[in-house]
Amino acid sequence: MMALSAAQNSRTHQRLSSQRWSSLNFDQVNVLGDDASYGHTGCVNTLSWARDGELLLSGGDDRTVQIWRMDPAVEHDYPFVCRSIIHTGHGANIFNAHMLPYSSNIATVAGDGQVRVHEVGEIAHTGPPATSQLDSRHTCIRRLRCHDNRIKRIVTEDSPHLFLTVSEDGTVRQHDLRTSHECDYSSCPPPLTKLNFELSTISLSPLTPFHYVVAGESENGYLFDRRQAGRFLMEERGMVENGMTHCVRRFGRPDGSFDPHSTREHITGARISSQNGHEVLLSYSADAVYLYSTRDEPEEEDMASRSPPLSPNHGAAKPTSSKRPRDDSSSDEDEDMAMDNDDNASDDEGPDLFFRKPKVSAPDEYAGVPMILPRARFAGARNVDTIKDVNFLGPDDQFVTSGSDDGNFFVWRKDGTLCGLFEGDGVVVNVIEGHPHLPLIATSGIDTTVKLFAPVSGPSTFSRMDAAERIIASNARQSKISRKLRRHDLAALLAAVVSDENTNVQCNHQ
Template structure:
C-alpha cells in the first residue's frame, strides 16, 4: 500500500498489522511547505514521490527504513532523504500516477497541465524554459489523474469542468480521426469526454462544475469512475459508443465553457454551426487599431478557441450512478474494490465510506473517520483497505467473521436521506449565490441616478 500522511501532513512510513491498535510510525519525511495531496511508491524501487500545495514534486529515498530495524519516530529532513525536487508546475500539484518504471511518473496540477517526469534526465527548474513541455495542457484546474496498467497509453484527467477527459498518447504525426471530433493537445489527443445526462436534480447551468476525482480500473482497463461535487459517482466505459451529435444537446444543457472566470459566446453541443473552423478564426482586425487592442483581440480568440476546442469530442454517458454519499465539503476520491474491481467505493462528508455493487445497489456502509472520509485505498493483493480524512489517524480495515463494529448498514436509509437533503441544500445555495452575483454585476453596469 502507499505511504500515507500524518496529522501534520508529513509523509511517513509505518509498520502495522491487521490487529486493532498495533501500528508504529517508523519515519517522517520533512521538506514540503504546504499540504501534501498525494504520495506514491515508485515501482521496482524503495523511493516515494510526493506532491503538495507548494507546487513541488519531491522524490524521497526510503531505503531499508520501512523493512528493517526497530520502530522509530525519527524526522528526516529533505537534506537527508530528498533525491529530486521538481518545480515544473506553476500551481498546487494534486495527483501522481505511476508508470511501470522506477524513473517515470505523471503529475497533474491546478495549472491545468499533466507532466511526465523522467528522473534519469537532469534539469534545473530555476532556469527559464529548461523544464520539458507538459504532456498536455488544459485551461482549467486539474485535481485528478488516472491511468490503468492494462492501457497505459490512455489517461483520464478531471477537475474544474463539467466533463472528464480521456487522452491517448499513441497518436502522433498526422491524425486521421480529427474529423470525428478528436482534438490534439501537445503529445496527446483528447478522444473522449465523460459527462452526465440532463437531470432536474442537478442544475449544471447555475453551479460551477467540479469533478473531485477519477479512477480507471486496473483489472479491465476500460471502466472509469468519476465523482461529481454535490452529486453522485458515475461509472463509464471507454468501450461504449459515444452519443450521436444530434442528441448531445439534450443530454447535457451546459456549454463547453471550462473557464468560469470569463464569459463565453453561447454554444450548443452538437450544433455544427457553433463549431470552430479555420474561417471562424479569421478576425477582422482593424488596421488602424492600436497594437495593444489587436493583441487583446488575438488573446481573446485564443481563449475562445481553447474553451471551445473540446465541444465536439465524442461524449460518453454513464453506465451506472452510485448515490448516497455526500461530496460537498472537501475533495473526495473514488476507487474500485475487489479482486476483479467488482465494487465501487467513495468517502463521504458524514465520516462514512460507501461500498456499492456494480449495479448501483449498496453493499456496505462503514464509519471511516471522525469527520470526513476523503481517500480509500485497497491493498494490491490482500483483503485490506485504508481510509483517511480530516481527523489525525489512518484506519486499516480487514474482513471479520462476525458483524462489524464499524458497519452503519442499519442506519443506511437515514444516512442516505440526510446526505441527499444536505446536497440539495448546497445546490440551492450555489444557485442563490450565482443569481446574486448576476444581480450585482447588472447593478454595477446600470446607469446611476443623479437625482438624490
C-alpha cells in the same frame, strides 16, 4: 509439479479472498496514529500501498509522509506500525505521495507547487527497531517546480524513473528522474496535456498505460491517448491535437442528472480500473459517482432521445452538448515566495499563500470530441465540503466506493445497489484505498489517524447500514442546500464558511 501447485494455491487464495469480500461484513480492525509517540498532527490527505502491499504510505497537512509496515512482533491481527517519518520540506499541505516501482524513492506533491523525490533506502523495507525521523535535507534527491500552481495527484508508471503529475495549472507532466533540468518555466520539458481550466485528478490503469483520464473544474472528464496515431487521422476523426497526447473521448452526464443552473462544475476524483483497464469512475462535487467504459460507443446528436444504461437511482435521459457558464475563481503562484520557500516553512502557511492569480472561464476546447455517457450512477454519499477521491474495491474491482461529508464511506455493487456503509472518520472521509491482495481497506480524512477495515465473523461495530435510509436522506438534503446556496446566495455561503472556520478546526488541504 511445483508450478501447478503454485497456480492451485493462487486460485485458492483468490477464491477465499472473493468469499470474504462477498458479504462485506467489514469492521474497523486498527487505528494507525493514535499513539502519542508517532502519527500525523493534521488531516491525512493521501494513502497508498507500496511494495505489493507490505507498506502503507500516508501524508497530509503536517507535511510529513509516514511509512507503516506490518510487524509480526506486535500482538495484533493487523500489526501495522510506523517505521519512518519523512519531514518532506514542502511549504504547504501534501496532497499525494507514492513510492516509485522497483525503487526506494517516494515522490510527493503539495500545495506549494513542488514535486519532491525522497530516497529512503532500505529503512522502508527492513525498518529500524523504532520509528526513525528522516529530514528532507538528507532524503530529498530531486525538487521540481515545473508546475506553476498546486499539484494534486501523482500517477506512477511501470518504471522507477517515470511518473506523471497533474496540477491546478491545467497541465499533466511526465517526469523522468534520469534527466535533470533547471525549473525556470522555459527549460522544463513541455507538458503532455494542457487544458484551460484547473485539473485536480488523474488516473491510468497498468493494463492500458497509454490511456489516462483527467478531470477538474469542468463538467466532463477527458481521456487522453499517448500513442501517436498520426495527425491527419486524428483530425479526420474530429479530435484535437494537444502536445504529445490526443483527447480521444469525453465523459459526461445526461441532461437531468445535474442542476442545469449550476455555476460551478467540479469533478473531484477519477479512477480507471486496474483489473480490466476500461471502466472509469468520476466523482462529481455536489452530485454522485458515475461509472463509464472506454469500450462504449459515444453518443451521437441523432441519438439524443435514447436513454443511457444507468442504474435505477438515476432519473434522466438525454445526453448534453450545451455548455453552461462557470464561475471560475482560483489562484496562481506568487513566484518569488514559492521559489524562496525553504525547509522551515511555518506550519500555519496554507496552500493559497503561494498561488493567488484569479482564473477566468474559458470554453471547452474539446467540445467536438465524442462523448461517452455513464453506465451507472452511485448516489447517497455527500461530496461538497472537501475534495474526495473515488475508487474500486475487491479482487475484481467489483465494488465502487466513495467517502462522504458525514464521516462515512459508501460501498456499492456495479448495479448501483448500496451494500456497505461504514463510519470511517470523525468528520469527513476523503481517501479509501484497498490492499492490492488482502481484504483490507485503509481510510483517511479530517482525522489525524488512518483507519483499517477488514472482514469480521461477528457483528460490525462501525457498520451504519441499519441507518442507511436516514443517512442518505440527510445527505440529499444537505447537498440540495449547498447547491441552492451556491446558486442563489454565494455571499451567504462564504460568510458561513468564514464563520465555521473561525469556530472549528477544519482541514484546509483541498
